[in-house]
Amino acid sequence: MTGAGTGPADPRHAFADRAPARVTTALGPAGPPMMLRFGRDLSNAIEADHRISCILVARGSRSLARLAIGAFQAQTWPHRELVIVDDGDEGLAGHIEDLADRRIHLVRPGRRGRPSDALLERGIAEALGPFICRWDEDCLHDPLRLELQFRALAMQRATACVLARRGEWEPDSDRLMVSAPQPLDPSLLCRRSAMAPGGDGPGGAARAAVSQHRVVHLDLPQMLLAIAPAGQDARAGRSALTPDVAGSMRCRLPLAAFAAALREPLPAPSAASIEGSAATAVQAMREGRFEDAFDSWSLVIGRDGGSPADHAGRIAAQSRFCRPQATHASWRDLADRFPTAPEGPYGLGRSHLAAGRDGAARRAFEMALARAADHLPSRIELAILRVDQGQDLQAEDELLRLAALAPAEPRIARALAIAAMGRLDWPLALQRWQKAWDDFGAPSAPQRIAVCLATMGRTDEAWAVIEGVPGAIWDKPTRIRIKCRIGRLLHDFGAVLAALEADLELATADDELRDMLIEAWTNARRADQAADLAARFGIGRDPRHQERAIQALIAADRSAEADRHLLALATPAALHRTSPRLLRRILAVQRRHEGPTAARRALDAIVSSDDVTRTMRLSALFEGEFEESRAALEEGRPLPPALSRDSATFASASAWRAEIPRSWPGDPLRRAWDALRIVRHRSAGCLLDVSTNLAQAMTVADRIARAIATGQPLSVVRLGDGEGNFLPYADGEEPQRRLDQANIQQLWWGRHRLGEDDLGAIEQALAAAVRVADIVGIPDEYRLALALGRPEAASGEARGLLAVVEQFAGYAPAPTGGALFGPRQIITGSNFNNALAAWGLWEPLLGRIGACAVVTGRPDLAAALTTRFGLRVERTFAVPPEAKYLPPSTPGQHHYRDVYARTLEALATVRPGQVVLVAAGILGKIYCARIREAGGIAIDVGSVADGWCGHVTRRIDESATYGWTEDLAAAFARRPDLDAAFPALRPATGYQPARRT
Template identity: 25%
Template sequence: MIGRIHAALRRVGLSPRYRGHLDALDLTGAHLRMEGWASHFRPHLTYDGAAVPVQVRQVVRPDLAGLGRGSEGWGFTLTADLPAQAPDIAKLALRLNRGCRVDARTHLALFTPQSEVEACAAAILAGDLQAGAADLVERSLSTRNPILPVRVGHALRAAGQAGAAEAVLRASLALPEVRPLARHALMTLVAAAGRLPEAVTLLDAARAEEGLGPGQAFPAALLYAGIGRFAEARALIREAGDPAVDEAAAQALEFVALLERFPAAEARRMLAELRARFRTASLAEIEADILAALAERRPYFLIRLGDGEGAWLRLSPEDEAEFAGIYRTNRREMLDFWFRDPALADDPRFHAAMDAFDAALLEADCIGAFSDAAIAHEYGAVSRRGVTWVVNTLRKALAMAEADPVRARGVAVRDLTVHYDLVLSGALARILQGRAAVGLITCHRDLAPALERHHGIGRVELIKIPGEQIHADALGADAAAGRHWPDRYEEICAQLGRGDRRGELWLVAAGLLGKIYGAALKRSGAVVIDIGAVADLWMGKGTRTFPDLPPALNPMTSLPMTSLPMTSLRA
């Protein structure tokens, strides 16, 4: 009954829906920088009561998944120049949306500068973790800043120091004022590490002590499902919302059903079967395959399938109907990331393009998507989009093997990071070196001359696309300009439908639609490598968590310094 009432209130706009949090703040002179998240984000910053202009960038936050529709896109970075050279933090106030306002008087701890938080984190790392964590908790009590240890825990986790973060967050459980926050952060940390039973123990304690807060029921239910407590998961979902009228509850039940049918053990079984039916190739073998195809002027296609592609894999009409809710949500999220247009999920023209994507998979000679690490990570995080990606790429590949077992035995399989592996090993540099001509599909105009100069290539033929819109700020105005779908897509398909490209090497960095381009290039005779975000890595654009790239392997280092964008000078 309560779930139905809440759902009805949400439909008419009366249920509370404004959420948000300030995660970090820092001041450098008069320059202010804030990080956080908010639904219905409409920032209004004031200093000493006067409005201050702000610049805002959206940040993808996978950790917010499950809080609401599109919650992974709720993250933000806000910057502003304050009207004082030595600003007083106590005069700051930020309205995140119509329902959330934070200021230094009512949320003093949130307004502790991030530089102080990071200094505390560095001090923890420099000494004994347990003693340092205990000292930090004692200091937070004496300064009446109990949330400081929780923020230090978040900072340590963001820096990749999971062990130190766990020590601080466990110590923070001794602070009653922030115990729910600390416990939730600790639950997220151990779940991400694949320690789901520990995460559920923390969840059980939270439910017994303070219950679940707004937006926590569905993520909690998925933790139960992640360790096989499916009945409890379903009961908790139904307590929070009526699936008959609450779309989020219905989708949560669908995901529980997916986890019950395809638990981690089944995913590992499918991975073992895939390795038996396909060709598990080493990096050296993949490099040799590419070089042989070029030498023999034989077409070849290396394709990668990430969670975006996984969202659009279609297995059968029955499967589409059974998991329609979570598939639709996954697809709308990715369409928003790529094109800022989730409504394309209902566009028949885009569905026709996805038929071409489906056909492109059959052209693959090497597929990067599969690994034990991916199963451990996605099931450990109980990620809706991640688990769906893992399960459906395996199911799709096995269906392909069933349809054509002879061809499957010749198709190489490797994990999703095959593009980074090719770059970091120097294999891609060796493949590119001294070529008379190379084709490139990317949003980065400056990459073509950089490749020519760095690898001694006679000519790079560039097909320019608009970049992923979720990363528009990081990519820059020129890279993000224009509409990839349908404008450039239709133009590029027409262009690639003509010509003989036997013996040509093409690098493709074009997201989901790039798989269609890659298949078209292969059909014209080309050797195609789906390099994905390697193009952003080369350009120094921070669109992913990238591996370190030695300058010798970065083509941008070969351009004159005056022509380099500042971001490309990063290692």
């Protein structure tokens, strides 16, 4: 169906380059009639982002609807969509499916017989374009209609365009005429905001547009043809068409098909009665009748224009059955239409949240509060956002105030419980989740109650809670999913596998359970089963499923198949929606098969539309440099130069400034990079690039090895965000420091918090430890990218990292006692512990020393060191582990208050030259200083010790193996220049590298 007659192939009228027109405003005519000159090349005259949404209410014959669809497809204006609200039978759906036209969107109302105005409103709600056009099925539309009306609207900078007259046809006499001049509803094309809801009889929306906005009245009656109404009165004012216009219309419009369609019997309408009252709408919402609620709100708004709350109610109903993009556009229109009301920005914030745009949501809620400071829903959303972003202490006080104002709001109760979990106050979290369950029946409460119980060591009670939830709340798949999550939390992977294999048919039929089963089989070394299951159901579109399927294929030695899937995902659309881990795999395979340039190009092509994508891009850029450096070593090529700042991905960071919270002075990204440039300039032999530069990593390792060989005292420490929270902040941020310290203490020590005197003592001792350190690790550009790429979470983490680099650069005031850094120190990356693991350098470093001591909260570290390196652990200085990762070995014991002083005293007995591996958090830096003072060699290994014990508690590049591998050994054998340059790193005689498992 083309919608054209039997005329020439050129769709344009001979006279379509100009047309009579006049312009009106709310005050009357805006000037005399004019002649608009369009020019010959019309379709390219307007920018491509002006999409017109045509609304077709189909409630007549199927043939009429098909003609209207064909007329839409024949339009010359390229940027268009057709929203069909079908109130008839199911026959039209098959026709639309056969057309396979992605521009056509079919909407089926929940029940038949709704008023025409309600159906039109439903169509507008589903529309995505900023412009709306009526597309009635009982009219014929010329192929140029959209193009000429929009062109006229744009040329006159108008809000709407109507046809001053339309063509009319009498089928019995086959007469073509022109109607009397009047604005007619079927010809309306206008901005979305000008389409008045409701309407008042024929032409109501058009009359509303004409009376309130700047409107172009275009006198091209041949653009729209309707059946001429009968009766003497209807004929008044008509005139005959000129022969050339009439001939053109007969040639271009399918009159015979139109006449046949009009003769088809119409479907019998059903009775509809919708009371247009706010009370009716609210009741319909409560009962889940969202389309009825939408209709009621529409009628309320159509009568008197409606309040902001009425409009918000209608959009809230719309959101339950419309496309998210259409709902978002409606919220945006509401915010613009009522510039002092909070409902519009609040709705925009909720829409942003649903799309995962937390930063934009926060700004929208702040805008709502700027309009109405006491707007309770926006206050609630902002407090919940802070909880979700880990700002538990800031949010909790506000949530408690809100709970007093809105005690019946279940989301406040849920947020308070999550805040307690974030602070690792498990008893309080358990109490709050129990209250949320008892008071509101929150569906997520039983799972969280089980998590709290399991974390507190009350495992049997956790399993009992899961089994005791009624089936009406959790169906069988949900119960299995939650069992698997609790099993993973407890590291009881046998329980996970047992829960899934208890009903294999269900586990393979459910998408999420199938992903869990693939992962469980892969981890249980049943990779062939996992890979077969993944291959049977395909790689799909969900990144989590893709990630597990790829991992299963690799584990089953089907890497070539995995590579084919990964290369197929190296498109901008697929990369934009992928996960960080999968992105790294895709780019690694692309580098291997197509070269680094292709991977860089693919990375730069990702659209940075949100905070997550920006972070992912910049992180992948740095990891790509790491992979390229490693590949160069293994292939015997020269190591690549330092990271270039010229890439589009790196340059995209400059766009983050608008995303940074207002509480941040200046531009943190620029401050960070400026400070690091100073670090690299002032520090001779700066070794910040240990993750991407093997030579630098070997220099750090060789400096440690020389100290071990000579027995020279040494202190090696790393400074991250937690340590930065205990250093002076730059001007303007110092008031945040105590709050950041309180948050980081939750991670280290649970709910125990220190007083001012103790905090001051730690600050002074930390500064002194950094001054005497010989090798100091500070955050590099890569680490800062991870923190600053999440501007909505720019809190203690980012401020702590900046405090470290700005101390070196001199941007922040020095702590008591003077500057931290001196010229004798080696400055390296704070991730050097993981970098040495990734490069496989801990084995030659530790594999020859024979014996050591450890300061750790891991009771299994000694055995792990013996197994991995052949080390005999002479002494273990036991300290409580970080509360975030392990339950305290001695309940109630606090690291600083109960163990710190005793450990410092014990470390004074370390013998000169003894190697001590330290994994003890911020206090471990102070321990390193005491070990050096006693003549020992202190190495701050940090979280890499967790990896040696089989627990990954920090992020590390996937290529890290926590061990020397045969491929690296072979690479060293091919590079005698590197081996000769660092003789202290040669492994001890007879050392056998560990095999990758």
